[in-house]
Amino acid sequence: MSDHAKGGHGTFKSYVVGFLLSVVLTLIPFWIVLGDVMDNTAWAVAIIFAMGATQMMVHIHYFLHVSLKVEAGWQVMSMGLTILLLVIVMAGSIWVMFNLDENMMPAHEQIERVRNLP
Amino acid sequence: MSDTGANPPKEFFVIEDPHHGDDHGEHHHETGTMLGFWIYLMSDCLIFGILFATYAVLGQNYAAGPAPADLFEIEKILLATFALLFSSITYGFAVLRMDMDDLRGTVLWLIVTGLFGAGFLYLEFQEFSHLWHIGATPMASAFLSSFFFLVGTHGLHVLGGSIWLIVLLMQLGQRGLTHENKRRVMCLSLFWHFLDLIWIGVFSLVYLTGVLL
Numbered sequence: 001m002s003d004h005a006k007g008g009h010g011t012f013k014s015y016v017v018g019f020l021l022s023v024v025l026t027l028i029p030f031w032i033v034l035g036d037v038m039d040n041t042a043w044a045v046a047i048i049f050a051m052g053a054t055q056m057m058v059h060i061h062y063f064l065h066v067s068l069k070v071e072a073g074w075q076v077m078s079m080g081l082t083i084l085l086l087v088i089v090m091a092g093s094i095w096v097m098f099n100l101d102e103n104m105m106p107a108h109e110q111i112e113r114v115r116n117l118p
Numbered sequence: 119m120s121d122t123g124a125n126p127p128k129e130f131f132v133i134e135d136p137h138h139g140d141d142h143g144e145h146h147h148e149t150g151t152m153l154g155f156w157i158y159l160m161s162d163c164l165i166f167g168i169l170f171a172t173y174a175v176l177g178q179n180y181a182a183g184p185a186p187a188d189l190f191e192i193e194k195i196l197l198a199t200f201a202l203l204f205s206s207i208t209y210g211f212a213v214l215r216m217d218m219d220d221l222r223g224t225v226l227w228l229i230v231t232g233l234f235g236a237g238f239l240y241l242e243f244q245e246f247s248h249l250w251h252i253g254a255t256p257m258a259s260a261f262l263s264s265f266f267f268l269v270g271t272h273g274l275h276v277l278g279g280s281i282w283l284i285v286l287l288m289q290l291g292q293r294g295l296t297h298e299n300k301r302r303v304m305c306l307s308l309f310w311h312f313l314d315l316i317w318i319g320v321f322s323l324v325y326l327t328g329v330l331l
Contacts, residue, residue: 009217009304015210022203030196033326045327052322056315063206063311074153082160086167093171 010065018062025055155305159312162275166316169271173264173324178331181259186328189254191245195325198241199317202276205234206314213307221295224303228287231310235280242273265324272320275313282306 029048031037038044060066066075177186208230215223246266249255256266286306289299 009213010210012211012214015207015214019203019207019210022206026196026199026203029322029326030192030199033329034192034196041330044330048322048326048330052318055318059206059311059315059318063210063314064308074149075156078157078160082163085164089164089167090171090174094174097175 010062014062018058021058021062022055025051025058151301152304152308155308159308162312163316166268166271166319169264169268170319170323173268176260176264177324177328179260181261183259183262184254185261186325186331189249190325190329192325192329194241194245195321198238199321201234201238201241202314202317205231205238206311208234209307209310213303216295216300216303219295221290224295225287225290228283228290228303232280232283232287235276235283235310239273239276239280242269242276246270246273269320269324272313272316275316279306279309279313282309 029051032044032047038047060079066072066079068076208227212224212227212231215227249262254262256263283306286299286302289302293299
């Protein structure tokens with residue numbers, strides 16, 4: 001097989017490195033939850049998400065072999081567009097729906113006030 | 119009139135790769151297939167993104183039904199996570215064997231991958247049937263609807279990948295490591311690793327965060 005085609009497949013070492021990093025990045029968040037080690041829930045959630053995002057990047061680099069080389073530019077370009085769309089969709093829906101919840105759910109006294117309008 | 123008829127018709131699209139056969143042309147052809155499959159994966163990624171957003175919005179609406187902390191067994195999720203992670207690295211080993219033109223090694227590692235995938239599917243099926251049995255159905259609350267939709271879609275993808283793996287093993291058994299089969303192995307490799315990547319999001323957002331909050 002030519003050098004070009006082989007470039008994207010990784011080596012034994014890169015697979016093992018990616019695997020070991022993934023094991024560590026999986027065990028830490030599960031340990032936080034199972035061991036009940038943190039009192040501050042917000043920090044625990046932040047650490048879980050940080051570990052998850054890091055592990056996703058490890059997978060993208062070591063298993064999916066996305067490279068920043070010019071020859072593979074199409075891969076990075078399409079992934080960049082996907083990530084942009086994902087950020088817009090996810091952050092947008094969470095933001096909008098949270099606001100809806102806050103502002104549109106009529107509290108009990110609000111209903112009463114409307115009812116007593118002249 | 120007569121000389122226009124004598125001219126060969128102009129080609130407005132490339133019917134055949136002019137360098138077909140030599141190594142350079144083959145590489146271009148390969149990039150086309152891999153690009154197409156990658157675009158499919160990215161669109162699949164958008165589907166999962168929307169399902170994640172739905173879960174993030176609806177995941178706290180229990181409708182007086184059970185909450186994540188009452189339902190999820192994190193030990194089993196850890197087991198399922200490792201089943202997928204092991205299947206990822208064994209697929210990597212299969213690809214490495216394929217690079218050495220070792221058909222036997224490729225097939226063996228692919229079978230190991232399939233067994234880990236089957237283990238994951240078994241654990242998920244067990245979890246779903248348990249939830250269904252205790253009445254935590256998708257109809258119970260918005261949280262459970264979005265949960266089953268997200269995790270179920272991922273499970274169906276793993277099932278599809280497993281069926282593809284079986285078909286691929288048959289193709290490898292019939293034709294060996296031909297150029298086409300190598301391309302198929304690389305496409306399924308992308309798909310399989312991609313599913314493991316989605317699972318990271320699932321266990322972080324749905325299971326671990328759900329139990330904590």
